[in-house]
Amino acid sequence: MSKVTLGKTGITVDKNGFGALPVQRVSQEEGVRLLRMAYDGGIRFFDTARAYTDSEQKVGEAFEGIRETLFIATKTAAKSPEEFWKDLETSLKLLRTDYIDIYQFHNPPFCPRPGDGTGLYEAMQEAKNQGKIRHIGITNHRLNVAMEAVESGLYETLQFPFCYLATDKDLQVVKACEEAGMGFIAMKALSGGLITNSAAAYAYLDQFPGVLPIWGIQKETELREFLSYMKEPPALRGELKELIERDRNELSGNFCRGCGYCMPCPVGIEINNCARMSLLLRRSPSAAQLTPEAQEKMKKIENCLHCNACASKCPYGLDTPRLLEENYKDYMEVLAGKPL
Ligand code: SF4
Numbered sequence: 150m151s152k153v154t155l156g157k158t159g160i161t162v163d164k165n166g167f168g169a170l171p172v173q174r175v176s177q178e179e180g181v182r183l184l185r186m187a188y189d190g191g192i193r194f195f196d197t198a199r200a201y202t203d204s205e206q207k208v209g210e211a212f213e214g215i216r217e218t219l220f221i222a223t224k225t226a227a228k229s230p231e232e233f234w235k236d237l238e239t240s241l242k243l244l245r246t247d248y249i250d251i252y253q254f255h256n257p258p259f260c261p262r263p264g265d266g267t268g269l270y271e272a273m274q275e276a277k278n279q280g281k282i283r284h285i286g287i288t289n290h291r292l293n294v295a296m297e298a299v300e301s302g303l304y305e306t307l308q309f310p311f312c313y314l315a316t317d318k319d320l321q322v323v324k325a326c327e328e329a330g331m332g333f334i335a336m337k338a339l340s341g342g343l344i345t346n347s348a349a350a351y352a353y354l355d356q357f358p359g360v361l362p363i364w365g366i367q368k369e370t371e372l373r374e375f376l377s378y379m380k381e382p383p384a385l386r387g388e389l390k391e392l393i394e395r396d397r398n399e400l401s402g403n404f405c406r407g408c409g410y411c412m413p414c415p416v417g418i419e420i421n422n423c424a425r426m427s428l429l430l431r432r433s434p435s436a437a438q439l440t441p442e443a444q445e446k447m448k449k450i451e452n453c454l455h456c457n458a459c460a461s462k463c464p465y466g467l468d469t470p471r472l473l474e475e476n477y478k479d480y481m482e483v484l485a486g487k488p489l
């Protein structure tokens with residue numbers, strides 16, 4: 150069983166973290182059940198966020214009474230010290246605890262620093278002095294902000310998208326974190342649903358000793374898969390290696406990761422799904438993408454204003470309106486009978 154230490158935080162856990170974003174989509178009871186099952190299976194690192202609606206509430210109920218035996222990371226998207234303190238108090242209350250192991254700035258468009266005028270980093274530092282948080286972290290989807298955070302020396306952990314479709318630049322971030330003694334928490338290790346073989350995803354990340362993946366888990370079947378890898382880690386060879394190679398060839402370059410940072414769209418296009426429809430049609434059960442509701446959503450692409458608001462926010466530099474057009478053309482052809 151592989152262990153990982155998150156840099157200078159000293160937090161050491163099995164190389165399987167629980168991403169508690171998807172549990173907001175299930176009932177309180179089911180969410181608590183899944184979280185406890187994860188704990189019973191050996192998972193000790195749980196990542197949530199103030200922004201994930203009732204996720205913190207589920208984590209809080211699941212671990213009341215055993216708080217000290219696990220690690221909880223959460224996030225704030227506060228834009229001012231007032232919002233920061235409000236978020237922190239809410240998180241502590243919902244998580245039923247008096248400390249958070251890693252408190253992270255949630256994907257800020259810049260790297261908060263002391264003296265930058267926002268007062269955010271100072272609030273973080275004060276919360277740490279008060280013992281309400283143990284470590285200061287940051288999450289980001291933007292390469293430049295992530296690198297700035299690493300180089301600043303102000304953060305103990307970085308949470309960043311990382312999977313076997315990573316580019317050389319992503320790998321540089323992992324390396325820079327290691328050199329800086331920072332923990333690297335890998336989000337989107339299944340690339341927002343485009344990677345469908347969890348064993349391959351796990352085996353790839355297992356190669357990086359300082360990287361802790363947090364798997365977004367919503368179903369018991371998914372959880373059981375990841376728990377089984379703790380007992381018998383899948384090896385990066387043979388079929389899994391070939392599958393990764395195939396996926397890298399097929400998916401490298403300009404594909405939409407489904408992160409949704411380009412939204413909202415003024416005409417209501419659900420960009421995070423529509424801009425990767427061709428991939429979803431071919432890599433997941435296609436029937437769900439072809440329902441009348443899904444067709445309605447795709448049809449909205451016809452109303453695109455080409456305002457480029459989406460493209461200007463895409464952290465991957467995608468030409469989003471063009472991608473939408475291409476996906477729509479392909480979708481219409483599939484509806485007309487083009488084989489998948
Ligand atoms: S370019 Fe089109 S898809 Fe993008 S935000 Fe504007 S209207 Fe929406």
Ligand code: SF4
Binds near residue numbers: 411
């Ligand atoms: S177009 Fe870019 S920002 Fe929008 S969902 Fe896709 S990857 Fe994310």
